[in-house]
Amino acid sequence: MQKYFFLTRVNVKFPGNTYTLFYTPKGVLPYSKDRRILYNPSYLCFMHLAETSLTKRDIRKLKPDELKKFFVEHGDKPFRAIQVDEWLWKKSAKSFDQMTNLSVATRELLKEHFAINHVHVDKMQRSTDGTIKNAVILHDGLIVESVLIPAEKRITACVSSQVGCSLACKFCATAKLKRQRNLSADEIYDQVVAIKEQAELFFNRPLTNIVFMGMGEPLLNYANVTAAIEKVTSPKGLGMAMKRITVSTVGVAKMIIKMADDGVKFNLAVSLHAALDKTRSSIMPINDSNPLSELADALRYWYHKTKRKVTYEYVVWKGINDSEEHALALLKFCKVIPSKVNLIEYNPIGDEEFQQADDKVLNMYMDLLEKNGITTRIRKSRGKDIDAACGQLANKN
Numbered sequence: 001m002q003k004y005f006f007l008t009r010v011n012v013k014f015p016g017n018t019y020t021l022f023y024t025p026k027g028v029l030p031y032s033k034d035r036r037i038l039y040n041p042s043y044l045c046f047m048h049l050a051e052t053s054l055t056k057r058d059i060r061k062l063k064p065d066e067l068k069k070f071f072v073e074h075g076d077k078p079f080r081a082i083q084v085d086e087w088l089w090k091k092s093a094k095s096f097d098q099m100t101n102l103s104v105a106t107r108e109l110l111k112e113h114f115a116i117n118h119v120h121v122d123k124m125q126r127s128t129d130g131t132i133k134n135a136v137i138l139h140d141g142l143i144v145e146s147v148l149i150p151a152e153k154r155i156t157a158c159v160s161s162q163v164g165c166s167l168a169c170k171f172c173a174t175a176k177l178k179r180q181r182n183l184s185a186d187e188i189y190d191q192v193v194a195i196k197e198q199a200e201l202f203f204n205r206p207l208t209n210i211v212f213m214g215m216g217e218p219l220l221n222y223a224n225v226t227a228a229i230e231k232v233t234s235p236k237g238l239g240m241a242m243k244r245i246t247v248s249t250v251g252v253a254k255m256i257i258k259m260a261d262d263g264v265k266f267n268l269a270v271s272l273h274a275a276l277d278k279t280r281s282s283i284m285p286i287n288d289s290n291p292l293s294e295l296a297d298a299l300r301y302w303y304h305k306t307k308r309k310v311t312y313e314y315v316v317w318k319g320i321n322d323s324e325e326h327a328l329a330l331l332k333f334c335k336v337i338p339s340k341v342n343l344i345e346y347n348p349i350g351d352e353e354f355q356q357a358d359d360k361v362l363n364m365y366m367d368l369l370e371k372n373g374i375t376t377r378i379r380k381s382r383g384k385d386i387d388a389a390c391g392q393l394a395n396k397n
């Protein structure tokens with residue numbers, strides 16, 4: 001059985017500084033440009049090498065009972081499984097050697113049978129506004145992106161749910177990458193862990209919020225997304241509050257109904273962008289098979305079951321949805337169930353067809369919605385200079 005280590009050298013770019021991180025089996029050594037070692041113990045811990053394997057079973061795929069059985073079969077106590085579980089999730093261990101309250105013999109036994117297929121931050125880029133974009137390597141070598149967005153009171157992790165995306169929204173860079181596979185629950189969890197560690201290391205602050213607004217459509221990977229959220233919120237995982245988590249969807253009606261039936265407790269955001277079918281279908285092909293009437297019915301069901309508001313994400317583009325007719329249609333749609341609106345700034349992806357509407361038009365939308373009691377915010381983008389803003393994630397790192 002072959003055991004191998006992923007990268008040996010990684011460049012980390014920050015304004016004014018480039019760090020090269022050298023991976024070793026014991027951890028990682030950061031060097032500055034002049035190759036002087038930047039000794040920082042937290043770096044060693046943060047970048048601890050993830051030991052991955054395609055041949056050994058990933059220990060995090062075992063059910064708790066299977067791990068207990070494994071220990072009993074190897075003459076150990078079932079209690080070991082609880083200790084290992086704590087290392088794997090609560091302490092986010094990336095190697096068996098980190099499990100220091102286990103004997104060396106137990107650690108060797110685990111190494112012999114299992115791997116921890118933790119994701120691996122390959123490259124970090126830092127925007128002038130503090131936003132960090134990560135290229136995250138999965139155990140099979142595929143790459144997704146995740147983003148840390150610092151704000152005055154929050155640090156938000158924006159995570160991916162799929163490698164690529166199948167939805168083909170015309171204004172989104174991720175749509176240009178074809179969908180390759182769903183992320184597993186562990187891979188989603190690991191993206192959150194990596195950003196939590198970056199928040200502590202670079203900002204000395206805790207991670208406060210998570211948004212599923214990275215690559216992919218979370219409701220087309222529902223089981224794994226909800227399993228990851230379970231772990232993130234569990235006291236045995238990261239213990240974060242459900243109300244700090246937002247799942248953003250293109251609006252897959254049947255999945256919104258399922259979420260309502262499941263009684264999920266996280267927040268729902270719908271990328272609406274147009275409340276007239278003709279326009280919405282022209283920019284978001286999913287609207288052909290999932291028209292606004294079906295979306296509205298699903299949202300009514302959601303509200304009936306959960307009594308929770310929805311947030312609509314909406315970009316206003318020149319010549320596409322910048323007329324009063326579109327604004328009135330949005331207002332009408334906002335009355336389907338209690339809702340809020342985020343008017344998102346458009347992040348260009350090099351397509352002339354889409355141009356951000358003028359401020360005058362945004363204000364027209366804002367006045368109309370606010371006058372009718374709909375809370376509306378204009379959301380400025382973050383991390384544009386490093387292609388980390390909404391809709392710009394396309395593995396251009």
Ligand code: SAH
Pocket residue numbers: 171172173212213214215216217218248249250270271313315344345346347348349390391392
């Ligand atoms: N598939 C999910 C989540 C990924 S996209 C969804 O559709 O909601 C996250 C958000 O970024 C969505 O609201 C999406 O419509 C928006 N978005 C995509 N491309 C964009 C762009 N170029 N500029 C601004 N927002 C964009």
